[in-house]
Amino acid sequence: MIEIGEAKWIKDQMSELLKGLKIIRVSMLNRPHKFCFLNHPAHDFEMVLPNKTIQSVKQSGNMIRLLLDYGRELVFFEDLIFEYKVNERVTDKNQMVLYFDNEMALEIKVKLYGFIQVGKSDELMEKDIYYKRALSVIDPLDEAFTLDYFIQETHLNEPKHTVKMALATEQKIPGLGNGTLQDILFNAKVRPDRKVETLQDFEKNALYESTKQVISQIYQQKGRNNNHDLLGKMGQYDVIMSKDRGFCPICQCNLNEKNYLGGKVIFCPHCQK
Numbered sequence: 001m002i003e004i005g006e007a008k009w010i011k012d013q014m015s016e017l018l019k020g021l022k023i024i025r026v027s028m029l030n031r032p033h034k035f036c037f038l039n040h041p042a043h044d045f046e047m048v049l050p051n052k053t054i055q056s057v058k059q060s061g062n063m064i065r066l067l068l069d070y071g072r073e074l075v076f077f078e079d080l081i082f083e084y085k086v087n088e089r090v091t092d093k094n095q096m097v098l099y100f101d102n103e104m105a106l107e108i109k110v111k112l113y114g115f116i117q118v119g120k121s122d123e124l125m126e127k128d129i130y131y132k133r134a135l136s137v138i139d140p141l142d143e144a145f146t147l148d149y150f151i152q153e154t155h156l157n158e159p160k161h162t163v164k165m166a167l168a169t170e171q172k173i174p175g176l177g178n179g180t181l182q183d184i185l186f187n188a189k190v191r192p193d194r195k196v197e198t199l200q201d202f203e204k205n206a207l208y209e210s211t212k213q214v215i216s217q218i219y220q221q222k223g224r225n226n227n228h229d230l231l232g233k234m235g236q237y238d239v240i241m242s243k244d245r246g247f248c249p250i251c252q253c254n255l256n257e258k259n260y261l262g263g264k265v266i267f268c269p270h271c272q273k
């Protein structure tokens, strides 16, 4: 799953590898996928994208945006794998392939579910609430992402919320998914189902600092160690709250796993309050 930290790293890598390349051919849905969501018929992608050059690459929340000629962009988000390789190594098990003018290709595979969109920014703004949200917020690693802004955007002062509801639902912080959330909460020593009205100020501050820190670490360490980059290399961020770990790295007690608000959350029942 591409969460915000991975999106930042993949954006950097795409900038380095793809910027300036011209798309010469596009092949869609070589393997049809029920949960590959396109905003236009597959044929449109194959018609519109050839002869466009990748002018720049941007990241907004968990979205990776390839900016092309004439104000068009190609947007990717959620559970996708990108593989940059020589043409001969492209498989037939993909949902999209971009062939470039350097005999290399970007093969894109959807894992559980993924979105691929093409259009001009104002069209995407109008038609896609996720896109609009991702482009409207302040990035957690931006200086303008203050504690006040964090509390306001996550509704952390609203009485009925729980911490997971506040931080990781309804795109309050676009791209902050379960994986990132678990480590944020572990470092902040707060449980996912904790009622926000019981949080002390120091805990709100810990959540804020931890949010910035975990996202920054995932980015700096080129993704989590359960994600691949464009060249097939695993990320170096060692996920703290991982199923494989089993026990808490601080107190050594068994970690709890709880199904909560769409997805399992792992936490330490002893260290997190």
Ligand SMILES: [Zn+2]
Pocket (backbone or CB within 6 Å): 248, 249, 250, 251, 252, 253, 268, 269, 270, 271, 272
């Ligand atoms: Zn613990």
